[in-house]
Amino acid sequence: MEMREESCYLVGIKGTGMANLALLLMRMGASVRGCDVQETFLTDLSLHRGGIVVDTGFDPAHLSGSATMVIHSSAYHRDLPILQAAKAKHIPLYSYPEFLALLSTKQDSYAVAGTHGKTTTTSVAAHILKEASEGDFPFYALYGSSALNQEDALYQGSECALFEACEYQDHFLSYHLRGVLVTCIEYDHPDYFSDLDAVKASFRRLVDKLEKGGMLIVCSDDREARELLSYARRTRSDLTLLEYGFTAPGPFRILENPDSTFSLSLLPEYSFALSVHAKALVLDHIGAVVLALSVLLDRPKPRLYLQDKGLLSDEVLPSVTSLLMSQLASFPGCRARTxxxxxxxxxxxxxxxxxxxxxxxxxxxxxxxxxxxxxxxxxxxxxxxxxxxxxxxxxxxxxxxxxxxxxxxxxxxxxxxxxxxxxxxxxxxxxxxxxxxxxxxxxxxxxxxxxxxxxxxxxxxxxxxxxxxxxxxxxxxxxxxxxxxxxxx
Structure with a gap:
């Protein structure tokens, strides 16, 4: 998305998603400024390092005449005076999920959804795509945290994008997605969803909205995610369907080895160690590999983005999978995740x-x-x-x-x-x-x-x-x- 002529003002800029969006917009060439409360947050340092000015409070006077768009955190309602001022000045106004929905239409977009594990899975997938391609894969990623060694937005180009997609208030239903990975489905956000059935219905609508010929990846170890996969089999014969997990059939079944390493049924002779121990986190890391693999092989010429040792062979799946898995050991972890x-x-x-x-x-x-x-x-x-x-x-x-x-x-x-x-x-x-x-x-x-x-x-x-x-x-x-x-x- 071309942003070089844009001057973006972000209201509620200190939220993790909003701060990462601010840094991404800067990488895309936009001029960025924003406002938030005076309280110090985790994101203050990254915004400061990025050279982004943060005004204190929500005074409409903060909104200069140069702003070409205003993006606000979904935590704030449109009756906030500064947002009312933007509307009165006829400045294009977007909530955070509305702007992500707009971004998702500009290239092939893939997302991680699910009640838990979205941020970790998205971050790991972005990391291994970046490392396996030695920085050449033309994608960007936007999610609710950042890797511990990451001081700026992950932006290497805009051929495709990787998003964290939240079900709260059905936000993810506004995104235009070619593929989605679902980690798990559990009841949450009781201020919006009445019960688990309402959450499950939202995820089914997400599957309904996937781009024709796209992909759905689910964790087989989660009962509700398996149910969603069954729904997709009945209703979306055009989709590529993949599953991973300790109980998954097919190539992405996780095998535990006696020496505390892991293997995949696709590559039983290839063992790998992870820096995480909890089963849910192991699943997030392997899900990230399956997602990165799917995104890479969905490109017209994936060979262009691989290291020499990962050039495509007759055995495409194991060749690329082993390359991506080799990058897991270098993932440093996410901010605010243990x-x-x-x-x-x-x-x-x-x-x-x-x-x-x-x-x-x-x-x-x-x-x-x-x-x-x-x-x-x-x-x-x-x-x-x-x-x-x-x-x-x-x-x-x-x-x-x-x-x-x-x-x-x-x-x-x-x-x-x-x-x-x-x-x-x-x-x-x-x-x-x-x-x-x-x-x-x-x-x-x-x-x-x-x-x-x-x-x-x-x-x-x-x-x-x-x-x-x-x-x-x-x-x-x-x-x-x-x-x-x-x-x-």
């Missing part, structure tokens, strides 16, 4: 975005495998009161797996829901206390950040993990906790 921030005083500080019970279980499993002799203190910031109430029992059961827990106030995001005025942290605390029973695990509620810092600082000991967790903004607490512990020495 990300190790620091180690000080015998404590490892970790940040993780998990905000759904299933994600919490996966993250704690991964960290327990990586640090088998360490105890886990979780500082959990609930995100959206409606989600907390809908999954209260499951949240309690998942969080009870930690060795110690501090519950913070429900994050007051710009996205409102029917329970927004109610802080559900007290309900969650009570449910967790019931779940842990008489085990003696310490559990407490912290009314504010300072209380959380002091309590965590007092509880932590050597060989503990301190995990800031949730979709809120508690990541900055780690350095403050470390400083508080130093003050106790």
């Amino acid at each position: 990300e190790v921030l620091a180690e000080e005083g015998g404590v490892v500080y970790v940040d993780d975005y998990a905000h759904h019970p299933s994600e919490i279980l996966t993250s704690l499993e991964e960290l327990r495998s990586a640090y088998p002799h360490s105890k886990q203190l979780v500082l959990f910031c609930p995100h959206t009161a409606s989600r907390t109430k809908a999954f209260l029992s499951s949240f309690a059961s998942a969080l009870a797996q930690a060795d110690a827990l501090i519950i913070q106030s429900t994050y007051a995001s710009a996205r409102q829901d029917s329970c927004a005025v109610e802080d559900t942290s007290a309900l969650l605390l009570e449910a967790v206390q019931e779940a842990i029973g008489t085990s003696g695990k310490p559990v407490a509620y912290a009314k504010d950040d300072q209380a959380c810092v002091e309590l965590a600082g007092l509880w932590l000991q050597e060989r503990w993990l301190c995990i800031t967790m949730g979709a809120g903004n508690n990541r900055p607490l780690g350095p403050h906790i470390a400083a508080f512990r130093r003050s106790l020495s």
